[in-house]
Amino acid sequence: MTDYMKRTIVKEEVPSRILGESRPVKVYLPPGYNDMLSYPVLYCQDGNDFFTMGRIATIANKLILEENMQPMIIVGVSVERRKRTSEYSPVGELNAFYKQFFATELLPYIESNFPIRRQPEERVLAGDSLGGTVSLHLAMDYPDLFHNLLSLSGAFLLPTIKGIRMAADMPRLNAWMIVGLQETSVETHMGTFDFVYWNREAKEALERKKVRVTYAELRGEHTWGLWQQVLPNGLRHFFPATGL
Template sequence: MDAPKRRIVGHTLYSAHLNEERTVKIFLPPNYDEQLTYPILYCHDGNEFFSHGRIATIAADMILTGQLTPCLIVGIAVNHERRTADYSLFGERNDAYIRFVTTECIPYIESLYKVKHDPMYRAMAGISLGAVVTLELSFETTHLFNHMALFSGAYYNEVLTYASRIPTAHATSVFMLVGEQETDVETPGGHHDFLKANRDMKVLLEDMGLDVTYQEAPGTHIWGFWQRHIPEVLHFLDRGWKESST
């Protein structure tokens, strides 16, 4: 019998910190075996990573063709009405969201599924403000994950100032992607030059000693652009996981 191309399991968990339910989707690799343990990737804006980014389909194809180590991918659903409050560095629910991810979501998922409980095999990804909260989780938690994928980060001046005051980061490697046309992105707070902001953040992260893989490519602040580069991100993570095994 042919191996299934993909399997996605959904869970709903109540967050005491956010005082609401959150849906979490988990991609299980073809031939998922509970006798083994797997690397894991957590994604903010999780439903969008699965629907618009097609990350489960792409990962399954890469695993079946030997291009990607079998892994789990977790999509943490966003509360669209409270996204800025949750993801923004100084959002009113940002602290609660950080606690939800670290003390509720990750322990819940990793109690149910066979993953490697080692930051070298744990990664996190985010887009725009999701990239900001990914960075924050790296800065504020101790050895939670060692690999980051940051798409078109919304690095406003206050975020760059915050990052400039961090002496070091616990993560060891980061993939950064930004569109060459993201020079005038419309946001709820006005128009921003995300291309320059990502260039500035790259320098800050390198100064911290991070191994930064940085890429600018033709594109704007839309899922069509980010989806095209999902395979490159998965290749980047795969290299990190394989290096950890040697």
């Protein structure tokens, strides 16, 4: 029986002049990793959560070894809880700085240290809740860098909907979005929100901008219990199986 728990995860510290600190990241290397090859990449907001509660390294190992899914490198970008809303929310004080760090410091650092393909279609941005929000705004702000979005119950509230409506058409953006049907009254420190309603609004607004949207509403709540369950389908969408 294959041991999917044998994972290779490298810890890095990305120096940032913009943030005035180094940002810890975890980098998953796929089975059979060879630095003479090149790999697509998945960037995860809330990086520690994706690795611990999302079990993304184990899921990726299983899909690569069992289903011959295309191997990828996964970068989990950490965030301090006390700064999370400020960095991830489009109205947060640190949001502009975080996005600039991500695009102009994190990407070059990762791509200079790992054999990652540099075409925008080879990069996927992933996030849960506000992590999905900042991922979408990164894709809108840097359309020449990011062409793929994996959103788990994105916190797409009114500022984001307005941002989508004001944006230019985005035909190169490929968005995979899910939300739980029990997410109609999610309590956050910003208030209580109907995430089903707001994800439907975001889907419609994105489609009007010619974004290719794959969207699903599933039974589940605003927790990793749902998100871990659907992560395999999200990975299959962006990293389809290679030919045998």
